[in-house]
Amino acid sequence: MSPSETLAPTIDPAAAHLTPEHMEAAHRHLVAKILAELTHERVLVPSAVPDRVDTWSVEAEGGARYTFVARVHQLEHWSVDPASIRRTVDGEPAEVDALEAVVDLADALGIPDALLPVYLEEVASTLQSAAWKRAHHRLSADDLVHADLPTIEAAMTEGHPAFIANNGRIGFSLDDFAAYAPEAGAPVRLQWTAVRRSLAHLSVGEGWTEELLWSHELDDDLVAEWRELLRGLGEDPDDYLFAPAHPWQWQHKLAITFAPDVARRDIVPLGPGRDDHRAQQSIRTFLNASDPGRHYVKTALSIQNMGFLRGLSPRYMRPTPAINDWVADRVRTDPELQACGFDVLREVAAIGYTGGAYQRLPQPSAHQKMFAALWRESATSRLAEGERAATMASLLHRDTAGRSMVAALVEASGIGARAWLAQYLRAYLRPLVHCLARHRLAFMPHGENLILVLRDHVPVRVLMKDVGEEVAVFDGVDVPEDIARIQVDVEPDLQVLSILTDAVDGVLRFLAAICADDGLVSDDEFWGLARAVLEDHAADHPELAERLADLDVQRPRFAHSCLNRLQLRNTLQMVDLADQASSLIMAGELANPLAPPGRT
Numbered sequence: 001m002s003p004s005e006t007l008a009p010t011i012d013p014a015a016a017h018l019t020p021e022h023m024e025a026a027h028r029h030l031v032a033k034i035l036a037e038l039t040h041e042r043v044l045v046p047s048a049v050p051d052r053v054d055t056w057s058v059e060a061e062g063g064a065r066y067t068f069v070a071r072v073h074q075l076e077h078w079s080v081d082p083a084s085i086r087r088t089v090d091g092e093p094a095e096v097d098a099l100e101a102v103v104d105l106a107d108a109l110g111i112p113d114a115l116l117p118v119y120l121e122e123v124a125s126t127l128q129s130a131a132w133k134r135a136h137h138r139l140s141a142d143d144l145v146h147a148d149l150p151t152i153e154a155a156m157t158e159g160h161p162a163f164i165a166n167n168g169r170i171g172f173s174l175d176d177f178a179a180y181a182p183e184a185g186a187p188v189r190l191q192w193t194a195v196r197r198s199l200a201h202l203s204v205g206e207g208w209t210e211e212l213l214w215s216h217e218l219d220d221d222l223v224a225e226w227r228e229l230l231r232g233l234g235e236d237p238d239d240y241l242f243a244p245a246h247p248w249q250w251q252h253k254l255a256i257t258f259a260p261d262v263a264r265r266d267i268v269p270l271g272p273g274r275d276d277h278r279a280q281q282s283i284r285t286f287l288n289a290s291d292p293g294r295h296y297v298k299t300a301l302s303i304q305n306m307g308f309l310r311g312l313s314p315r316y317m318r319p320t321p322a323i324n325d326w327v328a329d330r331v332r333t334d335p336e337l338q339a340c341g342f343d344v345l346r347e348v349a350a351i352g353y354t355g356g357a358y359q360r361l362p363q364p365s366a367h368q369k370m371f372a373a374l375w376r377e378s379a380t381s382r383l384a385e386g387e388r389a390a391t392m393a394s395l396l397h398r399d400t401a402g403r404s405m406v407a408a409l410v411e412a413s414g415i416g417a418r419a420w421l422a423q424y425l426r427a428y429l430r431p432l433v434h435c436l437a438r439h440r441l442a443f444m445p446h447g448e449n450l451i452l453v454l455r456d457h458v459p460v461r462v463l464m465k466d467v468g469e470e471v472a473v474f475d476g477v478d479v480p481e482d483i484a485r486i487q488v489d490v491e492p493d494l495q496v497l498s499i500l501t502d503a504v505d506g507v508l509r510f511l512a513a514i515c516a517d518d519g520l521v522s523d524d525e526f527w528g529l530a531r532a533v534l535e536d537h538a539a540d541h542p543e544l545a546e547r548l549a550d551l552d553v554q555r556p557r558f559a560h561s562c563l564n565r566l567q568l569r570n571t572l573q574m575v576d577l578a579d580q581a582s583s584l585i586m587a588g589e590l591a592n593p594l595a596p597p598g599r600t
Helices: 003-007 020-040 098-104 113-136 149-155 174-180 210-217 220-232 247-257 259-263 320-332 335-340 392-396 405-413 417-439 481-486 497-517 523-540 542-551 563-569
Strands: 055-059 064-073 077-080 086-089 092-094 191-196 200-204 240-245 267-272 277-279 285-288 296-299 301-305 308-310 347-353 372-376 387-391 450-455 458-464 557-561 586-591
Touching: 020 064, 020 077, 020 098, 020 113, 064 098, 064 497, 077 497, 098 113, 113 174, 113 301, 149 277, 149 285, 149 387, 174 247, 191 220, 191 247, 200 210, 200 240, 200 320, 220 240, 220 267, 240 247, 240 296, 240 347, 240 372, 247 259, 247 267, 247 301, 259 267, 320 335, 320 347, 320 481, 335 417, 387 392, 392 405, 392 450, 392 497, 405 417, 405 497, 417 450, 417 458, 417 497, 417 523, 417 542, 497 523, 497 557, 523 542
Parallel strands: none
Antiparallel strands: 055 064, 064 077, 064 086, 086 092, 191 240, 191 267, 200 347, 277 285, 285 296, 296 372, 301 308, 347 372, 387 450, 450 458, 557 586
16 A cells, blocks of 8 residues: 555545535525525515626625525515525625625624524534435435325425524534434434333323323333333332433433433433334434334434424423313314314323423523423324325425426326415415414414325325424413413414414415426416415305404515524524514514405
């Protein structure tokens, strides 16, 4: 071996995706998103470039200037062409770099100086993830039309469509990323523990008991092994509950931060379970790949991701099954919702460790949210013959060649874009409006929180998830005392934002632009289809006329709630989860594309 060969650098296989080519594409995609979403939120105000069609410029600090080509859609949505972006500094060409863009625009963004490095780290991690996807994802949108739910989940490239730093995951190493990131699609075996019953709680929903839960989720002989292990330690197995943990959480938090509890055998490590699980887009939720009929499992994961540490509070988890029972009862006994096929994936059980010193502290902290889990009904178990499930976020997906998933689905369905979108909007938008009007119920209906059920590539119904943490009920609707936390006291003008902000601006804005850019339907056609869905619902429910008038989903304008502004204000915790409404940041109003033509 020659000296030069001896000294030749070796590339860590885990970092093989970090190439100039993949990173340049990642930078351009993310800078396009920075320009688009911050213009949408009115943080940036691009100027039209004279004599150049659809060309715009943004002046930044330090002599930086960005020019780009973009189409402007309704709801002030900007479709920026990543390949068109040019950056100059003092008139000289410069690299298009997402971190440099944040620094260039720092004054306009208003990030507190002390938090700017944290935000840059989340942006850098998002770029790392994007480069990995470009290196490893091979499935086209046409492939995904025929794929199962786990494959579609792993193939998603974007994360949250509005948030810029949406794959932060601060705390993960490269090896952790390969093992646990949803896009890696690697099998994961949950770390199981036994927790002392007197220092924990297990709550179960209607139709479930502790015994039924274990028999559904665990093999009987494995439970017998664990009970024997506890006896071998001199403990009574009946004094313990079984609790799953994310393997990363066990290694980095529970075995260290709770080391005294482990030593006291208040927490007893039992080892990995037998079933392979796959991480979903929400990263701390797993579907069971070995037995898809078994429940999803959501775990605490104390990494910094998209403005939060992703913990789970044992106190917050306790009423979760009861909340889900109450919501499911309303959904499943409503003829309109049943006719639409709308349903919820119940969170049927929750467990939380309440022992140790951290839980005794009066001041809330991340340490109180490190050890809890819940079990949610599996979407796969809810499919009928001939049905297929996909995350609704897939409707906003483009493959590496730029082909959109929605265009591929429309083509495969053979029914045309207008018919396809009308069916989708009836399955998605109509039930959300009905829940708010009839039951005063609001969900968090972004794409990752809904499962789209398709037959012959056409949406037939949707399944809502993440109910316990994100549902709200308005107008003093009576609920059992143990679930009173879901009651929220706000006026109809704020209630309707659960539709206009979360569904219209947060989901349909992006879908409408994709449909227009891909030539499926124009902006006007898309929003006309959405208006027709609302008008059909109102015509079918004259008894809701007064309530629908109060909500006025088709008002000419609505308050412009800005998500990135929240993260820019506080990159460590975007909102107060106990009082989210008061945390919102508004930037004037948006013209409502659902308003009838001519209404002002």
